[in-house]
Amino acid sequence: MADMIATRQAYGEFLVEKGRSMGNLVVMDADLSKSTMTHGFSKEFPDRFFNMGISEQNMYGAAAGLALSGKVVCASTFAMFASGRAFEVVRNSIGYTGANVKICATHAGITVGEDGASHQTFEDIALMRMIPGMRVLNPSDSVSAKKLLGQAVDAEGPFYVRLGRAAVPVIYGEGADIRIGTSNCLREGSDFTVIATGLMTAAALDAADALRERGVSVRVIDMHTIKPLDGEAVERAARETKGLVTAEEHSVIGGLGGAVAEHLAARCPARIAFVGQRDCFGESGKPSELLRKYSMTAEDIVAAVAGLSA
Amino acid sequence: MADNRLIEEMAREIRIDIVKQVYFAGSGHPGGSLSAADILAALYFGEMDIDPENPRMAGRDRFVLSKGHAAPALYAALAERGFFPKGELWSLRSLGAMLQGHPCAKTTPGVDMSTGSLGQGFSASVGMALASRLDGGGRVYALLGDGELEEGIVWEAAMSAGHYRLDNLCAVVDWNGLQIDGRNDDVMTVAPIDEKFRAFGWNTAMADGHSIADLLGAFGKARGTKGRPTAVIAKTVKGKGVSFMEGEAGWHGKAPSEDEAKRALTELGGAL
Numbered sequence: 001m002a003d004m005i006a007t008r009q010a011y012g013e014f015l016v017e018k019g020r021s022m023g024n025l026v027v028m029d030a031d032l033s034k035s036t037m038t039h040g041f042s043k044e045f046p047d048r049f050f051n052m053g054i055s056e057q058n059m060y061g062a063a064a065g066l067a068l069s070g071k072v073v074c075a076s077t078f079a080m081f082a083s084g085r086a087f088e089v090v091r092n093s094i095g096y097t098g099a100n101v102k103i104c105a106t107h108a109g110i111t112v113g114e115d116g117a118s119h120q121t122f123e124d125i126a127l128m129r130m131i132p133g134m135r136v137l138n139p140s141d142s143v144s145a146k147k148l149l150g151q152a153v154d155a156e157g158p159f160y161v162r163l164g165r166a167a168v169p170v171i172y173g174e175g176a177d178i179r180i181g182t183s184n185c186l187r188e189g190s191d192f193t194v195i196a197t198g199l200m201t202a203a204a205l206d207a208a209d210a211l212r213e214r215g216v217s218v219r220v221i222d223m224h225t226i227k228p229l230d231g232e233a234v235e236r237a238a239r240e241t242k243g244l245v246t247a248e249e250h251s252v253i254g255g256l257g258g259a260v261a262e263h264l265a266a267r268c269p270a271r272i273a274f275v276g277q278r279d280c281f282g283e284s285g286k287p288s289e290l291l292r293k294y295s296m297t298a299e300d301i302v303a304a305v306a307g308l309s310a
Numbered sequence: 311m312a313d314n315r316l317i318e319e320m321a322r323e324i325r326i327d328i329v330k331q332v333y334f335a336g337s338g339h340p341g342g343s344l345s346a347a348d349i350l351a352a353l354y355f356g357e358m359d360i361d362p363e364n365p366r367m368a369g370r371d372r373f374v375l376s377k378g379h380a381a382p383a384l385y386a387a388l389a390e391r392g393f394f395p396k397g398e399l400w401s402l403r404s405l406g407a408m409l410q411g412h413p414c415a416k417t418t419p420g421v422d423m424s425t426g427s428l429g430q431g432f433s434a435s436v437g438m439a440l441a442s443r444l445d446g447g448g449r450v451y452a453l454l455g456d457g458e459l460e461e462g463i464v465w466e467a468a469m470s471a472g473h474y475r476l477d478n479l480c481a482v483v484d485w486n487g488l489q490i491d492g493r494n495d496d497v498m499t500v501a502p503i504d505e506k507f508r509a510f511g512w513n514t515a516m517a518d519g520h521s522i523a524d525l526l527g528a529f530g531k532a533r534g535t536k537g538r539p540t541a542v543i544a545k546t547v548k549g550k551g552v553s554f555m556e557g558e559a560g561w562h563g564k565a566p567s568e569d570e571a572k573r574a575l576t577e578l579g580g581a582l
Contacts, residue, residue, distance in 0.1 A: 026441075043420055050440060053473070058433045058466035065437020068415065068423060069447070070374075089463070092427045097415050 002169035002202075010142035011163050012037025014149045015074060019045045026066050028052055028075040030059045035165075036106045047247065056081040058090045060103070067100040072153055075101060078109035079162060083124035094158050103128075104161045104193035108138075109249035110277065110294055111166040111199065120282040126254025128160035129227045133178040135178065136226040138162040138248075138256075140188040140201035143172035144184075144224055145176035147161040151180045154217050162198065164249075166287045169202045171222070183230040189219035191238035192305050193244045197223045197256045200247035200275070206298035211305055218305060228254040228255055231263045238270035245273045247301050249291075256306035273304040313374075314356075314522045320390055321351035321522070326580035327386035327399055333571035333582070335403040338411070341561040342455060343383035345486040346520070347545040349453060350387040351527040353482075359448055362392035363497060365419040371448040372438050374423045376431030377455035378412040379563070385423070393420035398499045429461030432481065436467050439479035448516075449533070453482045457489030459500045465510065471510025471539045479539040480532040484519065486548035488559040507541040519544030525570050551578055 019025050019041050031054045033039040042049035052059040056077050062077040076082075080104035083090070107126065112119045129136045137152060137159060139145035145163065148258045152159040171186070178184060186201070187208050196204035208218040219241055221233055237244055244264075247256035257274040264270050278296055289298045291297050324347045332338035354360070357369040375384045382402065385555035389396045394408070401407040408417050412426030422438070426432035442448060458464060471479050483503055493499045504514040513535045515528040525544065532540035548562070549555025551573040566574060568582075575581050 009565075047444065050474070052345075052470055053466075055463075055470065057463045058436070058470055061430045061433020061463065061467065062437035065374075065423065065434035065439075066441045067437070068434065069438050069441030071441050071447070089433070090428060092424070093430045098423045102478065106426035228507065233453055 002023065004166060004167035005142035005170055006167045007139050007142055007145040008037045010145040011104055011149060012040045014146045015041040018150065018153060019048065022072065022153070024071050025088050026071040026073045026243060028063055028073060030056045030058050030077040030081070031052055031117050032077055036135035036220050038076050041202045042175060056086040060086045060089045060101070061093045062098040063101045064097060069095060073105050074153065076106060077293055079105035079124045080119055080121040083127045083160070084121060084248040087127055087225040091131050095134050097135055100162060101277055102159045104163060105256055106163040107165045108162045108166065108288045108296045110200070110282045110296065111164055111249065113287045113290060114284050116310045117145065118286040122251035122277040124162060125250045125256065126258065128282055129259065131212070134158050135180065135228065135274035136160045137224060139224050140198055140222050141168055141171040143170060143174060143176060144178045147178045148180060148224060155180070158168055164199055166197045166199070171202060171205070178224065179230045180225050181230065183233045184222045184224070185219065185233065186222055187218065187220040188216040189241065191217045191242055193219040193241045193250070194247055194258055194305070195221045195223050195234065195237065195244060196247040196299055197226060198249050200249055200296060203298040204247050204301055207305070210302050211300065215308070218306065223256055228261055229259050229263055231301070234260055235268050238264050238268045244275070245275060245301055245304040245308065248273040249296055252278055263298060266289055271308055273308055275300050275304050314526070315356045317351050317522045320323065321348045323347045323390055324383060325579050326349055326384040326575060327522060329384065329391065329552065329566065329571055329574045329578065331382040331399050331402045332565045334400045334519050336448040337377040338382055338565060338566050339487070339563045340566065341548040341555060341558070342377060342484065342486065343380045344550045344552060345548045346383045346453060346484045347483055347551065348520045348522060349484060349525060349544055352522050352529065353451055354387040354391050357520065357529045358451065360421070365393060367580050369447045372422045372450045374431040374438070374450070375413050375425055375436040375454045376429065376435065376452050377458050378425030378431065381411065381413050384413060388420040404537045422490065427461035428458040432464055433480060436471050436476065437470065439476040440474060442478055443476070444565060450479050451482065453484060454488065456483060456485045456494055456500055456503065457581045459483065459503065460498045468510040468512065470508060475537045476539045477536050480529065481539065481541045481542045483541060484546050485543055488548045488562065490559065490562050492559050503543050509537040512538040513538045513539060515540060515542050517542050517544045519546035520550055553577060
């Protein structure tokens with residue numbers, strides 16, 4: 001059984017480690033520092049931490065001002081508010097200026113759980129990837145989260161980093177080579193390909209195991225970078241296997257599935273099945289119950305692959 | 311620093327530049343640009359520590375035009391101060407031009423923040439003031455419109471500046487009383503402005519927004535105020551300096567005809 005660690009936990013640890021070597025790293029939060037895990041940084045580097053209170057729009061506007069003054073800014077709140085409530089500030093003050101702000105948004109997707117529909121966002125990847133120059137990362141585990149965060153903070157310009165509340169299996173070893181703008185092929189396979197992102201990557205691995213027992217060979221790709229998309233890996237999968245399933249804890253509209261479909265439509269049209277939130281709001285419940293009810297489990301991926309084979 | 315008479319002369323030049331820019335562009339916002347001309351002249355020719363030869367000078371004072379639609383006034387001040395050639399002004403808003411309809415920090419020397427969506431520049435100025443305090447840098451000035459104060463983010467920003475006691479931040483409110491659809495008092499009451507800022511932890515100073523002496527005095531008081539940001543509430547006349555634009559909401563976002571531009575420039579002592 002793999003270790004279970006939330007990506008937000010990895011984010012909190014990353015900030016403290018990075019804060020020691022990076023003197024111009026500034027962290028902001030909007031009254032959620034104990035949930036987003038920025039509180040560790042706030043304790044160790046109180047001068048470089050700004051709690052902006054419950055005002056996400058102002059936080060991202062002020063983040064732009066700090067970044068345009070030479071700071072590297074990680075600004076955190078829940079994904080719902082970072083991408084939704086503050087969208088136009090992110091678009092105009094961070095995207096348009098190319099400000100060096102890393103929007104590190106936690107509690108994305110349905111695994112927010114009991115807080116219910118108002119806090120469960122399935123739109124954030126779609127919203128953020130539409131902004132020119134905004135790179136969008138959705139790490140699948142704590143190891144990849146730290147590696148990707150490190151590269152995002154060292155790179156110039158805006159990023160949206162999608163992090164989760166729930167503990168998820170550790171997929172990667174510490175030595176794994178994970179780079180922004182690429183994907184990681186975790187299982188070779190020749191019949192079908194599952195392109196997964198975030199916590200659905202672990203589910204995709206389970207699905208591949210189940211399908212192997214049925215004699216179906218499934219390639220599993222962890223698409224931790226939604227933008228810029230690793231189009232080459234997507235095209236290769238489309239050419240080398242008989243169909244693709246995209247799997248994400250996000251709406252089937254506009255997220256990873258949308259990005260993959262857009263990429264392939266003009267280059268290498270393929271059959272694609274989309275696993276994700278089906279254009280509806282969520283509700284309260286335990287994360288595992290919600291993933292089941294809203295069809296975002298390994299079984300749903302297996303069913304989608306079966307649908308492609310039919 | 312230049313004496314007040316020279317700054318007043320610069321304000322007149324800025325007004326001439328505003329009318330010409332908007333006339334040549336065929337669109338833009340003359341009313342709120344003219345109301346802000348003296349404020350910009352006082353900042354760029356009297357108050358701020360900046361270097362046109364080195365627009366990104368470390369430790370400089372920064373200015374954010376939060377009411378981004380007054381771009382012609384900012385561009386005129388920057389050009390008159392020598393940040394770029396005045397010739398750039400006449401291609402404002404045209405395809406491929408350096409000077410965009412609203413300020414763009416990426417393309418224009420001397421512009422520290424891209425603005426246009428109201429209220430956001432004020433938030434950015436809070437971030438700049440936080441950064442400047444960490445680095446021991448210069449002061450930060452933000453110019454807001456009175457109608458802009460209707461944006462909720464303005465009060466989020468004001469609250470955070472008060473909370474963090476950003477005494478290196480000075481907001482200037484161009485209080486001309488008019489917005490696109492009419493008087494503030496008819497569209498959405500923003501008064502009392504000074505009491506609101508004070509309630510958010512700010513020092514406030516009233517000023518005649520068309521008196522260089524008054525404005526410089528208020529900026530001086532702001533500089534001397536410790537532990538609190540200062541809001542200078544500058545009473546202005548929309549369209550100031552052009553008789554037929556003064557006090558007319560209709561001139562918020564409309565370019566003058568050739569005849570109107572000539573009349574305006576004659577009043578200001580300029581020409582097309």
